[in-house]
Amino acid sequence: MERWYAPSNERWTIEDDLTWCQLFLRDDEGFVTREELLDYYQDGYRQLCVLAQSTRQWRVLDLPPRATVACTYAWEQSNPWSAPTRQIGYRGSKGSTYTYAWELEQAEGITVTDGAAVCCTQLWEYAYLPDSATTDQYYNFALDRSHERATQVYWDNKILANKSVAELDAFDTAWWREQGEPLAWVRSPQRPRQMLIYQFQTDYHQGYELKRQDNASSVALDSVGLALGTLRELSGERTYVATSDDAQYPYGIIRSVDSSERDYVAQPTWRRPHGVIRDLRSSDDALMLWEVAIPDRAAFDESASPDLVPEQLQKYLRAYVLHCAFSRQGELYNEALAAWFDLVWQRGVALMRKLGWVTRRDRGYQREGVGITRRAVPRPRLPSTFPRYIGV
Numbered sequence: 001m002e003r004w005y006a007p008s009n010e011r012w013t014i015e016d017d018l019t020w021c022q023l024f025l026r027d028d029e030g031f032v033t034r035e036e037l038l039d040y041y042q043d044g045y046r047q048l049c050v051l052a053q054s055t056r057q058w059r060v061l062d063l064p065p066r067a068t069v070a071c072t073y074a075w076e077q078s079n080p081w082s083a084p085t086r087q088i089g090y091r092g093s094k095g096s097t098y099t100y101a102w103e104l105e106q107a108e109g110i111t112v113t114d115g116a117a118v119c120c121t122q123l124w125e126y127a128y129l130p131d132s133a134t135t136d137q138y139y140n141f142a143l144d145r146s147h148e149r150a151t152q153v154y155w156d157n158k159i160l161a162n163k164s165v166a167e168l169d170a171f172d173t174a175w176w177r178e179q180g181e182p183l184a185w186v187r188s189p190q191r192p193r194q195m196l197i198y199q200f201q202t203d204y205h206q207g208y209e210l211k212r213q214d215n216a217s218s219v220a221l222d223s224v225g226l227a228l229g230t231l232r233e234l235s236g237e238r239t240y241v242a243t244s245d246d247a248q249y250p251y252g253i254i255r256s257v258d259s260s261e262r263d264y265v266a267q268p269t270w271r272r273p274h275g276v277i278r279d280l281r282s283s284d285d286a287l288m289l290w291e292v293a294i295p296d297r298a299a300f301d302e303s304a305s306p307d308l309v310p311e312q313l314q315k316y317l318r319a320y321v322l323h324c325a326f327s328r329q330g331e332l333y334n335e336a337l338a339a340w341f342d343l344v345w346q347r348g349v350a351l352m353r354k355l356g357w358v359t360r361r362d363r364g365y366q367r368e369g370v371g372i373t374r375r376a377v378p379r380p381r382l383p384s385t386f387p388r389y390i391g392v
Contacts, residue, residue, distance in 0.1 A: 011311050015302040021321045031331045044320030049294045051349050054356020055308045057269045059289040060281035063205040065123045065141045084142040126202040138176050139200035143193045145296045152290040155182040207282025230276045270307040316348025
């Protein structure tokens with residue numbers, strides 16, 4: 001192995017952590033390969049986030065739900081990009097998948113009871129359903145692979161109740177087809193990283209729309225097409241003022257958006273925002289999730305850094321890699337060292353969980369913090385002419 005110098009002025013990357021582990025093991029891929037160490041690191045990284053439940057962030061979803069890919073079979077969900085994938089259809093007892101509910105009933109040899117339902121591949125098609133038409137597709141939201149679970153869900157900045165499918169089934173109605181204001185959300189009992197909304201809206205809501213300009217004329221601003229390049233201008237019901245080094249002629253691109261009435265958060269929140277603004281979302285007339293985030297397996301690369309974990313806690317990820325390496329059958333097997341690094345790893349999980357409790361305890365959704373007082377609330381003072389007893 002070539003001589004390696006530990007970075008001192010910047011954060012260690014995953015490649016640096018794996019190189020350190022190889023030097024500690026004194027193994028140049030003779031007993032354990034680099035790919036195996038990377039798998040250990042990836043498993044420890046995800047387990048630390050899942051067990052601690054402290055890596056949380058906001059996610060805004062427009063109504064109706066948007067899914068990049070709609071597929072029929074489960075194997076189609078293993079796409080190489082981290083995009084929301086929604087699976088449609090019904091699975092029969094013999095393993096076959098059917099698009100419509102009546103196809104499943106017909107294949108099973110039972111009476112067809114739902115033959116008039118309309119199949120919607122994408123849920124934004126709900127807005128174009130004919131009057132009194134029904135659909136056999138659940139109103140569910142598909143999330144990307146960085147989503148572990150949702151702790152709270154808001155619609156139009158109002159919190160929604162968390163229900164179960166059994167509670168909604170107690171209504172004795174086709175609750176998945178009832179339209180109205182969203183009242184509750186349900187974790188999908190069939191698909192991971194999906195959630196159902198009761199009730200659903202067919203109106204199309206989108207916080208911001210990205211437009212393009214084909215020609216120099218101002219009429220072209222309303223043209224529909226693919227928007228290319230960077231964001232140059234903001235327009236809407238609110239007022240936006242551009243500021244830069246030159247107050248008279250602002251130049252450059254939009255780096256940040258500030259307001260005294262609204263909060264804007266750059267995503268992802270776990271790393272410093274670099275680059276340009278690609279997409280804008282609003283919590284008005286939309287769903288907002290307070291979710292637990294985990295690293296995406298498909299986007300895992302040695303050149304990246306474990307941003308979901310504080311820099312000081314990366315040593316516990318290295319301890320997990322060494323624990324797995326010493327537990328592996330072969331020349332490196334050492335039960336005592338494996339047990340030791342497992343204790344170090346468990347200490348990192350406990351510390352990460354405590355950090356999560358601190359953030360949940362100190363969080364506040366008000367724009368101004370609430371002052372803490374130890375005085376009792378004073379009783380109301382009545383005028384002297386007020387009777388001492390009622391009726392006197």
